[in-house]
Amino acid sequence: MASLLTNTYELKTFVVDEGHGVKGLSELKIKTLPELFIQPVEKRLDMNKVVPQESIPVIDMSNSEDPEVGERICDAAENWGFFQIVNHGVPVSVLEDVKEATRRFFALRADEKKKYLYKNSPTKNVRLVTSFIPEVDKVLEWKDYLSCFYVSDDEAMKFWPSVCRDQVLEYMNKSESLIKRLLEVLMKRLGAPELNATNEPILMGSRRINLNYYPVCPNPELTVGVGGHSDVSTLTVLLQDETGGLYVRKLDSENWVHVPPIKGSLTINIGDALQIMSNGRYKSIEHHVVANGHENRISVPIFVNPRPSDMIGPLQEAVRRGEKSLYKKVLYSDYVKHFYRKSHNGKDTIDFVKV
């Protein structure tokens, strides 16, 4: 074990290439964080910049047709880019089942999980990863994740891990009407057609679901669970467990706000694709997950995206009345590839398409 912890090559092989992940490292009960995970100070969350008295909006969706609820959603998307929803219609049992399924997947032995590493997986739509992009990240993040790009039920039945597949699909299916409702409301404020055969595929034509696992970390203050980043999705539906640790940057400020776990809630955030389509009206906000010294944490984001083959740019309705386009048009798959070519670095992905 001594050489594993001091030899970066051996450590990377164990964590990244053999399916142990940071979870395997955490289970060795190491007392000190290896250098490979020590983030430069500027990449860690500065706890002095956290404002404990503030919180992102919490919106009750029990009466989702109420125009007032629609206003609150759009206001939150403009002013925070992040909000929590309760009474959203996705059954609590579905949320509990997918959390349990996530724990089941990560509880598999390394030689089982290893089958889902990119180099071994029979499909590139399913991949088990540590950190964000270990080939690119100079310092690794303290997180393992299984990423599944949804193509069809048949493909999922064939290739997604059987210990979690059914629960993950159920969570995706049961979230669909919620996603449509949120997009309808957001389109309405832009003056765009609510949802039709033309805009629905561009807004929600593809979905990726990640199962995130953040194991207990020996020196959590020296590293990150996920570094500051914004999502490249249209919007993200995030399920987190009861541990906490997600922080959101306040709009146009250096300060951060914690997203406290609320039982049965889901967190919604606007992604870069919708910031671009709304010409900057809806905000894709930087967020960050800290590592935890006492508890393992899981979260399950559904990234709701355009199709890879879609050209995205500011919607006509968003630039009517002579407003200048802030973003160039881009093929969505080029935008995502740009995101996956570099480590997390705040909100810099969108610079790729700024006019």
Ligand SMILES: COc1cc(/C=C/C(=O)SCCNC(=O)CCNC(=O)[C@H](O)C(C)(C)COP(=O)(O)OP(=O)(O)OC[C@H]2O[C@@H](n3cnc4c(N)ncnc43)[C@H](O)[C@@H]2OP(=O)(O)O)ccc1O
């Ligand atoms: C914060 O931590 C995160 C966040 C995330 C994700 C956040 C999001 O917002 S995800 C929304 C992403 N949208 C999509 O995934 C759209 C669907 N994707 C695709 O259609 C394709 O993957 C593609 C982007 C069009 C690329 O397809 P293709 O050209 O056929 O080749 P690939 O082999 O699939 O990938 C090319 C390139 O990207 C890298 N990559 C792709 N997917 C992932 C992934 N899930 N994780 C890491 N890296 C990925 C891949 O390595 C390739 O790199 P090359 O340099 O070899 O070209 C996710 C994870 C977090 O920690």
Ligand SMILES: O=C(O)CCC(=O)C(=O)O
């Ligand atoms: O774990 C979380 O709470 C957020 C994860 C996240 O931001 C992501 O996977 O993009």
Ligand SMILES: [Fe+2]
């Ligand atoms: Fe994110």
